[in-house]
Amino acid sequence: MPNLVDTVSNIQKFLNVLTWKKLIQLLTFMLIIGLTWATYENREVIYGFASQKRIDPISPHIVELSKATILEINTVAQRSDNIEAVQVVLADFQKNERFIIYTYIKEEEKVLRDIWAKYSSSSVGNMALFTDNVADNKVVVDLINGEFICRLYSDTINARISPESAKYLKFTCANGIPASYGRFTGIILLYLKHQPTSEEYDQLKSATRILSTHIFENDLNRR
DSSP states (O other), X not given: OHHHHHHHHHHHHHHHHOOHHHHHHHHHHHHHHHHHHHXXXXXXXXXXXHTOOSBOSSOOOOOSOOHHXXXXXXXXXXXXXXXXXXXXXXXETTTTEEEEEEEEEOTTOHHHHHHHHHHHHHOOSOEESSOSOHHHHHHHHHHHTTOOEXXXXXXXXXXXXXXXXXXXXXXXXXXXXXXXSSOBOEEEEEEESSOOOHHHHHHHHHHHHHHHHHIIIIIGGGO
């Protein structure tokens, strides 16, 4: 019992001398100690994240996707009533170019297929990755940073180059390849009939992230 009384007495004395200023100083000191310890314990993870490349300096040199990847892309498109087409585009930062390695258009979209075939046959060379269009460049930067981007199709470079296609496509969503904060090598694009609902948005985001990871790990890493 005397020990308990002494303990309570000591706590009361401690509280009497503990002003708000000293309490804040004590909490700040404890926070710094905690952060320092956490940083030390996770130093390898933090270093790996800080040193991770956002852009792969080596341009991918594949010319086609594997049959398994193509089947996976086509299946995702066929299961969605909103998806009209899918494209896989690779980036060459050294040449500031983007080049299409795969396009899937649903069978019933014959007119859209003809429009894009006409554009492909008449176009010269690959499109620029970065242009003088600020909005387009911001989208590329966001994709490099691992973001999932959806916007009006009419605002895209494809719509400006091939305005006829805007009659059939209203929205586009995209993810970088891979869909993470590092080693950006390209873009997977979904072309949609209408703006995705919140539920569709989540589904499309998940689908493109999975496809992007598979493309990066199973196709691009073959080089």
